[in-house]
Amino acid sequence: MVKRQAQHIQVDLQRQQLRLLSGDACIASYAISSARNGAGESRGSECTPRGLHSIRLKIGDGLPENxxxxxxxxxxxxxxxxxxxxxxxxxxxxxxxxxxxGLEPGRNRGGSVDSLRRFIYIHGTPDSEPMGQAASHGCIRMRNRELIELFERVRVGTVVEIRERC
Structure with missing residues (x-):
């Protein structure tokens, strides 16, 4: 069992929403776009994996928007x-x-369900792409300016819980 930090992220796939939480208090909320194929963990499915994850790497610090x-x-x-x-x-x-x-062996870590090896990210997307509806190839898309804000607020190791409904 992974103990959640005071600051963590919850992703609600049904609502297409990402929330940054400090304890139980929501400190930021963003519309997202997850996988058009729905929730699922298998490699090649183009689905968004569920369960507990952590931020393994933060990439792009200081680069221009877009x-x-x-x-x-x-x-x-x-x-x-x-x-x-x-x-x-x-x-x-x-x-x-x-x-x-992934932090859950057999669910989203290891073998054909490994989120890291599936290259599952939270990443920016063009402003022309819709938010609030599932349309990605498995990752979680966000508006660029909102992603920059989130990126600056979280650290490597921050727990990310992805659920069908929070």
Whole structure:
């Protein structure tokens, strides 16, 4: 059993909402977009994994808003509608990445259900993408400015609980 820190994150997949909590008090709330395929843990499912996770790595500190990432590395590009037009249908990873690691062996850690090896992140997305509805390929998308705010408030090791309904 993992003891939650005073500060932790709850993700409610039904409400498409992420809340930053300090103890039981909500200190920030954000609309998100999780997987269009729903909740699930299996590799290749393009589902958002449930259960307890922690932030394994924070990537992108100090980069400009709308910085483009490929393979968790900044490309040096800044997202624009013209860039998007050149690569339609791409699931853009922008601004910051909070890379999640599962904390529950057999559920979201290890084998074919390992969230870290599935590259499950909380990441930025273009402002044109809808929030409040499931549309991602498995990750949790956020508005770039809101992600920067969250990124600055959390640390590596912060517990993230992903539930179908909180």
């Amino acid at each position: 910085s483009v990432f490929i393979g968790r590395r900044p490309t040096g590009e800044i997202y624009t509608p013209a860039l998007a037009a050149a690569d339609p249908g791409r699931d853009w990873i922008l601004t910051r990445i909070l890379w999640l690691s």
